[in-house]
Amino acid sequence: MKRISLVAAFVIGLFLVLVPAYVRSEVQSSATIAQQSLPTAAPQGEIDNFVKAKTDTEETDQESSKPASFDQVVKGTKQLKGLFTLYRDEAAGKLYAEIQPEQLNVNYLCTITMESGIGQGGIYGGLPLEDFLFTFRRVGNKLQFVVPNVFFRTRPGDPLQRSVKRSFSDSVLQALPIRSTHPKRKSFLVDLSPLFLSDLPGLSQSLSSMLGSSYSLDAGKSSFGPAQAFPLNVELESNYGFSAGAEGTPPPILSVLPNSKTFNLRVRYSLSRLPSNHNYRPRLADDRIGYFITAYQDFSDDSPRDPFVRYIQRWNLQKKEPKATLSPPEKPIVFWIENTVPLEYRDAVRDGALMWNKAFEQVGFKDAIEVRQMPDDAKWDPADVRYNTIRWLSSFDAGFLGMGPSRVNPLTGEILDADILIDASFARYAKEQYRSLEQSQQLESMPALMKLTGNPSLCSYGMGAYFLKQSMTAKPARDVSRGLKLLGNYDLCYGMEATRQLGIGAMSLSMLHNVTPRSSEMKQFVQSFLRSLIAHEVGHTLGLRHNFRASAMLTPAELNDPAITHQKGLVASVMDYSAVNLAPQGATQGDYFTQTIGPYDEWAIAYGYTPVDALVPQSETRLLEKIAGRAPEPALAYATDEDIYAGLDPLTNPFDLSGDLLTYAPWQMENAQKMWQRLDQSSPIAGESFSDVRLKFDEIFDYYFQYASFLTTYVGGQSFNRFKGGDVAGRLPFEPVPAEKQRQALALLQTHVFDANKFRFSPAFLNKLAPSRWSHWGEEPQIFSLDYPIHDRILLLQTVVLRELLQPDRLARLRDADLKTQSGQAFALPELFNTLQMAIWQDMIKPEDKLKLSSLRRGLQREYLKILTGMVLRTTPAPDDARTLAWYELKQLATALDRVLQRQGKDADTETKAHLEETRDRIAKTLDARLQTQ
Template sequence: MKRVSLVLAFVFGLILVIVPLSVPQSVARWLPTHAVANQSSPAQQADSSPSPEDSPRKPSDDGDEEKGQKPFEQVIQDTATSNGLFTLYQNKKTGKLYAEIKPEQLNQNYLAVMTLESGIGERGIYSGLPIGDFLFTLRRVNNAIQFVVPNINFRADRGTPIRRSVDRSFSDSILQSLPIRSTHPQRKSVLVELNPLLLGDLPGLIPVVSFALSKPYTLDQATSYFDQVKAFPSNVEIESVYGLSGSSGNDTELPSYIAALPDSRAFSLKVRYSLSQLPQNNGYRPRLADDRVGYFITAYRDYTNDAPRQSFVRYINRWHLEKQDPTAPLSKPKQPITFWIENTVPLEYRDAVRDGVLMWNRAYEKIGFKDAIAVQQMPDNADWDPADVRYNTIRWFNSTDAIFALGPSRVNPLTGEILDADILVAADFTRALKEDYRSIAEQNQMRSAPFAAQLLGKENLCNYGMAARYLRRQTPSTEKKSSPRLRFGSHLGNDQDLCLGLDGAKQYAVGNMALSLFQNVLPNSSEMKDYVQQFVRELIAHEIGHTLGLRHNFHASAMLKPEELNNPEITRKRGLTASVMDYNPVNLAPQGTKQGDYFTHIIGPYDEWAIEYGYTPIAAKVPQAEQRTLDQIAKKAPQSDLSYATDEDIFSFLDPKVNVFDMSGDLLTYSQWQMDNARKMWERINTRYPGEGESFSEVRVAFNAVFDYYFQYATFLGDYVGGQFFNRYKSGDAKGRLPFEPVPLEQQRLALATLQKNVFSEEPFQFPPELLNKLAPSRWSHWGTQPSIELDYPIHDNILFLQSIVLYDLLAPQRLARLRDAELKTQPGQALTIPDLFDSLQTSIWGDVIQPTDNLKLSSLRRALQRQYMNLLVDMVLRQVDAPEDARTVARYELKQLHRSIDRAMRKVSDREIYTKAHLEEARDRIAKTLDAPLQSR
């Protein structure tokens, strides 16, 4: 649903790749020697002497530093040797692992990439997750090799005075000091033991695991060891198996219960460290970023020159793609971007996965690349591992509680060049409706809804949902909102991207159910198989977009008019949306209309434009020389199909066209269509569920799925109220257009009217008693299940929760402040005012009391909503919640008007109608006490 789920942000990025960096000469001018790979030959490197200015630390000249070391051959006795980037010596008897470091490999940059190769299958600890990548260098200090993460966020040209200040002002991070065990007498290479580093907690396992499992866990050295160790010319691959113990030393405290484990007291996690060398002198040129086009960026602060308006230099993240024939209009690349479909991907999805990857070649062809992206199938008997940094893979994983996809890439942090990427997909995406998940409203009754929202605030999370609005109401504005960083490798600065979680799966599930309920499509039919292929294809295309460097575009789904969405002649030519980088919902046609595509078949015009900006070959020697050509591309931003808004644009809930899982440029119309579809699905669930021999819990699962769907579209409408359309144009891009454009008054009024009809009215929720009495919960009780404690279905509470979230959002202090500001930002008479909003809500919610009929009778749903609205106004007047002062005074005015209306309505209530009479008497007395209460000072 619109921002509804945020799906457990256990984004962990742990991939260890060691890489000496290749840097263009245009970039190298400001880099310290400890931050750039030496471009000279190994012999030249060995003979060169860094200047005092560029040398971060000088090795000790102590001639006795090798004292106490054992002979080289003695140390490596009984070890298995692996020759490669670093020569590795593994002693399986003692468990020791040594690395031989050559003199020329010191003071070079490498990239560390770590991957969680095994998990426990729940609570965010899943196999295949990336858990960290970062730049590091090896420095010799006295008789030890320091493992250092250099500080490359602050830079200045070498040879300038400010450079000295920069080097002294910002510290590097020394993560480990490894004693030198031996020195080779001829090669002068040194031997260090890797156990303290790679069997220590470099990834940050302990804090993350302890937080995720809610109990302390410790590393058990007795059960930790190195598994596979492989060395190649440009990388080494090391697998560390960590034993973890739940013992805290307190015999009375039990470890956390983990359903997926046979015994929760202990388990093991395997981490793959990929230590790899970056390509040397490969001609890659960084490309400057533009905020009109959505790329992930690599940024640093440049202190060389005080003149620029911005001290930050920003490069987009992209692959190094070159034509074989630079003069040809269409040429194959020298090296295509190749993805491998892991052999764990189910056979029935492999064609859709392949199509989703290759969908992007359309964009590259338009800028002169033929077959820029290639796909290969990983053989069942492959002798390489998908976590190997040399392979870009699409991986499947299983868990008991995770539904998400992830598309991270590893980037040269000096230049923005993408080096490696792996896509991770939860196997449960296509099983969502088969599981007994509870609706967001029912979760709230169990006090678990905040868990879905607790990680709000991280910029690049992919699911935002209604939980965001819920959390905003629960957190006082005076408190600084923070979120636990439940991510491996967060201390290493990794910021990966969690994508398309539970809400994406629910979109699939509702569409699946719609095929069955509206078209009588059977599960094994060709129609259903085609539907599944459409979903998987778009899912993979979205994640591939991330691995190409692209960020989300949450404006893209507003490209087409509602009436165009089910016309294949339009959607197969332009796309269902402007970008696969949006969170696109299942497209369900309104009843009586022929169904078109459920999910897009092609990438959209925004995708093609973004690729044009990032990958168009430009003849230039330095990034700045590309600026004119890039600006001409970015200037297309005002074209409606190229509108762009990303993660940080969505949390303000300002622009009604910037949402997750919305569709069409007229959301007022499309939302009504989908809420009508939901009501029709409820009717058919009642007549067709459960099937013969099926459990009644199936009815509850289906009912909840549709409830969430209805909830999703209801929550979109509030953003029209006080809303503004926002664009990222630069001056001169679009004459007569400004960054903020108020939503027209008539659209704001229509949004309120639609909410009155579909949310604040009791009519949509008049479910047949027969349906409500079918909503039995699953009663299975064993590991892997969480049977509901409450047998009954809390229908009143769930409906009120939906209504309250919409009501709270409309009266949120941010929205009220916007309504107040809108009176200055629009022409007279063209703004919806705070009194307009309050009057509309009061008329909608208390209308039957304001204009009572004889024998007035208020239903339980009506009474609950009226009470909630009244409580909000009371809280405003008594300063229990934040609100602009004008809103407080209007709230007080509305309460006085309501008090008079209740007095009149009391005369229309029969003495036998106790519910209504008691409700009105209590409301009248509360309002009277509120109005008489002493005014609280600020």
């Protein structure tokens, strides 16, 4: 009986504890649900309720020990009054925050920025790390730092609110003990150290990914930096010390550090109040126009078609004079040029940002964007969320030229703050006329190899394009793009390929137009690039995504006609990744980079910023549909990052130009040939290193590589249009490339890639190409194979192009061509296989009197054999029809080899004869192996 009584007492006691806790939990859940409930229409009053929702109950302190008095805890500290009042004890390294009762369960914005980096490996000062909503929620004797879940919402009062709250969790990042409660204000004092001196941004994991070695946060080396409190925001800085990980594991060798075992990073936390914009109305998105999107699932909408509500991200622009045709905004978008920007570039930076006012004027805003200069004695910090800045970044190995992130209200899509970063080293790339490609000891073409390696990352959410070169070398691969994504979901633009465009443009000025690096012409060239770059990044801060179809607006002939390009631009949108425009041989050079926003940019701004007198987003539908309905106009074609990954559309590429690459690409390859010729004739000049000649040679080679890879997209290609029903009669989303253009692309590849005679360089030229011999921090000399690997370079180009032509997705599209093209008009699989076999094995199919194959021809033939053998043996993916054709072509080739060896084998040189006999033997074994498996 005694045992039963003890159990009963325990159960009763547990019941008495849990029931009140359950009731309290339900009260808190209801309040949090109210925070997350936002109707599809999202009237402003309901948004305000969503932002300011809070509980009506407070929990009592359950600690048995009596806490210290408020005055005792803050004794000797420095008080900083602002959004949250701070108490700073610098001697003890403590930082407290006073949270008022009315500030509980209210949404605020946290923005995290890397204030200082190490200048290498993607760890750069000024990079945005993360931004999110947060709220303080009291639970017992602690204040939880909570990130509310805003991805799932319901209308206020909908019974589904409770279900949604139970189904989808918030994220509690930290629970801060309440050190004291003020006796009069009833406010709560918390120590911020557990939150902001912990690894809140997840830097340890990111550093391990990016630097290839484990680094952990060292609490003994970490401390608070400057802290400032303002009425609408609080600015905190944390100095994080990081040390190399597990003992016995050597850290990476970081050239920029005195000791790679340890370094410090400064991280800024901006805590700000969300604006109470009673006149801001979210605007619904349309996938025909490229805006960044804030999306959530509306569980109050039971429409089976699409549960998502999508808002575009844009600034809150309101006319000062609503009825005026052209009016200044109540609050313009102001960019401050940071005082670190060199004097010689400030005008170009200003001009690039102000380009966009042309588009805003067309929707009724005068001077929507203003650009101001940050004084040298400014007291404010560029990372302060109250200022939009254009900042200069200094780094050792930055893989991007520009970056334009913005901070957005995740409830409505309203852009609140933006900062643009520019890599200061971009001008050096132009003035030196080249950029080193030797670090990886291997030459790659980024556009082609992104597909070949399965890494299509260009810019969004990481710098995969830049680090792709390193990941393909013999060094251990590093998941750098994953690491950078951990650092923050932002857009890193241009990158390595943009520096190459800048470098090749400067080289063309020097070699083809005799322009010196320090001349006024070169200065104008660099500033024209900078204006275009700034316009691109400002476009991102206005909410716009990339448009990789914009470069197809003009014909090749129109690109160098200033009467056209000064009015419309070189491209339909500065949101493309624009290649440098080099005029063909014998033509007058026009603009190198676009100097005005294009028709697409004006259209996109019209969709996002045209004032509409409506109460809710759905009321704007009629006008927005009228604007978006212009999508079929050629200059408004839109394709963004996810559209380029498949390699489907030959006009959707980064760093291309013109709507006719079949004309423009050969022009650029001929320009490359001419620059090689000039390099051979005039380099090195007196005092110039032979290693500089090698670097320039590679730079030209990569430019050649780039345009050769574009031609492959015509084979099996299709235009992809983002039309909707009723937009235009007679046009469909997919439009196959005409068969004649596909044949023309293959013929150009045969002439410019597969024919090794295009790469006949004089022995003296090749023997000039010496590597650098500097050996010190930041410079690692090449040790093995000092001579230039010309055979490997050319074979790499041929291999990439050949594999791209025979990659599985392209073969599948060609297999489907008969079903998607009118009878008799398709370019199909058999023609591709036959054309390639004739081009690569023409020596066997139509042998010359004397049989002699060069080493380059033998290498290409081996690669072809390897690809087809993989198809036949099923070791590589391919459609079954392609495997059958591969088997057929190998059988035909074996017959041709037998015939040639019988007739001319005795006269062939030893290398050619050995190559042909080995090839015949490999084909025989492949065909036999396949027969045995059936």
